[in-house]
Amino acid sequence: MTGTASMPPANTGSETAPLPPAPRPDDAPLLEVNNLVTHFPIRSGFFKRTTGWVKAVDGVSLSVKPNETVGIVGESGCGKTTLGRTILRLIEPTSGSIKVRGEDVVAASAGRMRDLRKEMQMVFQDPYASLNPRMPVHDIVSEPLRIHGTPKNEARDRAGEYLDAVGLLPEHGNRYPHEFSGGQRQRVGIARALTLEPDLIILDEPVSALDVSIQAQVINLLEDLQDRYDLSYLFIAHDLSVVRHISDRVVVMYLGKVAEVADRDELYASPGHPYTQALLSAVPVPDPDVELTRERVVLTGDLPSPANPPSGCRFRTRCPIAVAKCADEDPPLAEIAPDHWVSCHFPSV
């Protein structure tokens, strides 16, 4: 909880003009991504000439408001990790804009980027690969602080606080990553991401590598931490069931583009894009009567290669309702209901 008691302004004794209305932070996005493109060169031959491009992220726009959780969902290979890493400029974008509280991240100098990275952290999919196996957990968690100049003892104390916040014990700090279970390792990764007091955490499939029984615990922890530290999340997942509980809004990606964006309840109740419908029909329904009778849209075929996407609508090669127009014209993302955007020539409404 963030109980900020509203104090009356101090009486300065002078009759000045009234203060302008306080800014309403909820209106201003914390993160704004516009038409972001990240292409990777394909090099071949002896001279390693560029012979084509992998269009991993191909014109993505999205925003995240303070304290909001935006889920990003799409099959493996659709560009989710590249999107997350590009937002942090761990990968340079090919074009497009990224803004944090209105500040241009793409144009930021190396020095400024160092500061901006404190505000945006990432938690990785595989907590084992992302944690240094030769470092005790205390050092793993305090490393970002030490890199940013915090004295060693203070960094260690702060690391202890964050280990506690993620539900680990003080003695866990002296152990090494291999001594932990998958869920505990991911808690270590989360503690490390918290130490620089970020505003936004990009969670790249943070529970995909964990047992289903552990997934809910980690998601509940993330929700508690969000309230406690006023965090915004960009929560990446490959299926819609994982992000349902935690997301305020959901972005569905297909082959480097946004297929659909809507508030969580709207998206699950009335998906507009045939791809979202197909993803949803793969999610089991708890009610057995509904489960037996509900209609399923089965996705056939694999994700086409992002180096050579289909013409027109990228989903058309797997779409149950595609017609000739879909091969010719790429459907724009259009608002089919308030705040509900779909990129399809024939959205369900």
Ligand SMILES: Nc1ncnc2c1ncn2[C@@H]1O[C@H](COP(=O)(O)OP(=O)(O)O)[C@@H](O)[C@H]1O
């Ligand atoms: N560094 C890279 N160089 C070339 N291609 C890459 C690189 N990183 C990712 N890709 C390709 O970009 C596409 C999107 O990958 P990725 O962002 O990892 O998707 P996701 O996280 O949704 O599984 C894939 O085809 C992948 O092979």
Ligand SMILES: [Mg+2]
């Ligand atoms: Mg990924």
